Amino acid sequence: MNADWTGGPDQLLEADEQRRDVARRFRNTQLPMMKLWTYYYGLGGDADEMSFDAYLNEALHLPASQVGLIATAMRELCEGGDR
Amino acid sequence: MAGNSALTTANEYQDLLLDSPGFPEFLLGLATITASRLRGDGSPLECSITVERDGAPSTVACSSEEGHKLDETQYALDAGPCLTALRGQRTVLVNDFPNDDRWGQYLDLIAEDDVHSVLAVPIVTAPASKAALNCYARTMHAFDPAVVVLIYYHAASMSRILRLALRLHAPEVFPDGLRAALKSRALVDAAVSLVMLQTRGGRDDALGLLQIAATSSNRRVQEIAREIVDGGSFPVPPMGRQR
Numbered sequence: 001m002n003a004d005w006t007g008g009p010d011q012l013l014e015a016d017e018q019r020r021d022v023a024r025r026f027r028n029t030q031l032p033m034m035k036l037w038t039y040y041y042g043l044g045g046d047a048d049e050m051s052f053d054a055y056l057n058e059a060l061h062l063p064a065s066q067v068g069l070i071a072t073a074m075r076e077l078c079e080g081g082d083r
Numbered sequence: 084m085a086g087n088s089a090l091t092t093a094n095e096y097q098d099l100l101l102d103s104p105g106f107p108e109f110l111l112g113l114a115t116i117t118a119s120r121l122r123g124d125g126s127p128l129e130c131s132i133t134v135e136r137d138g139a140p141s142t143v144a145c146s147s148e149e150g151h152k153l154d155e156t157q158y159a160l161d162a163g164p165c166l167t168a169l170r171g172q173r174t175v176l177v178n179d180f181p182n183d184d185r186w187g188q189y190l191d192l193i194a195e196d197d198v199h200s201v202l203a204v205p206i207v208t209a210p211a212s213k214a215a216l217n218c219y220a221r222t223m224h225a226f227d228p229a230v231v232v233l234i235y236y237h238a239a240s241m242s243r244i245l246r247l248a249l250r251l252h253a254p255e256v257f258p259d260g261l262r263a264a265l266k267s268r269a270l271v272d273a274a275v276s277l278v279m280l281q282t283r284g285g286r287d288d289a290l291g292l293l294q295i296a297a298t299s300s301n302r303r304v305q306e307i308a309r310e311i312v313d314g315g316s317f318p319v320p321p322m323g324r325q326r
Contacts, residue, residue: 041268042264042265042266042268042271043305044272044275044290068294069294072294072297072298072304076303076304
């Protein structure tokens with residue numbers, strides 16, 4: 001799941017921007033990393049915890065499908081989704 | 084005891100275990116069944132079952148509110164006939180409670196409960212746990228030798244089912260969050276498989292559909308997955324994906 005980047009330069013810029021946005025939202029939620037990963041795993045997420053951590057620290061890219069799941073996990077957890 | 088009766092009891096215990104959502108419910112059922120069996124001759128009698136497990140909180144179940152209070156008082160004092168039977172794994176018989184000087188402070192606290200006889204017998208369970216069957220009666224000398232034998236029989240008969248229940252309802256190995264995640268993952272995986280089959284698409288697309296369905300209806304992914312698995316609804320793939 002530690003995907004090497006395969007898109008073009010424009011897509012990379014877009015992905016960078018998206019990642020910056022997700023990482024910023026993650027910091028704002030103040031959710032523990034492990035809790036978010038566990039919930040993301042529950043939604044069907046496939047990235048390992050280290051890649052996940054690296055993504056949220058803007059050090060690595062993940063496939064778009066995984067990024068979508070991270071965003072969904074954050075949204076649901078912030079709405080009290082871990083009931 | 085006739086063979087048939089033993090078989091009925093075993094079946095009843097098994098049904099109880101299968102029908103109980105958790106260990107406390109199972110234990111309560113066991114105490115209730117036992118009390119109703121022992122009350123056969125009509126004499127009022129209450130039963131409780133106490134289980135202590137290493138690394139897990141104790142579980143006490145009682146056939147009546149009154150008995151529950153008697154058990155709780157023992158736990159509050161950390162002493163009493165049932166705890167003695169449980170922790171020492173030996174039988175404790177009290178024939179005339181108010182005049183039995185072994186139980187000091189416990190007696191003062193339960194004085195108004197009008198309990199005169201207590202019989203507590205150990206139940207054999209797994210090495211890492213201890214259990215006891217406790218019986219309370221309002222009359223003095225309620226437990227004559229015949230009744231004591233009957234209660235021994237009941238305690239012995241529930242040993243096997245109690246060991247099974249302890250194994251089935253082992254203390255949570257995973258914290259709640261992990262268990263919830265495992266359940267959620269199983270549900271999502273099942274829904275994804277169904278969507279893949281229906282759309283003849285890949286896993287990422289199926290996961291995407293689930294998320295779109297959740298976001299657009301402002302619901303959780305798990306709820307969408309549950310509906311798909313239950314056959315209630317199916318997210319419509321976005322235009323252009325159908326072949």
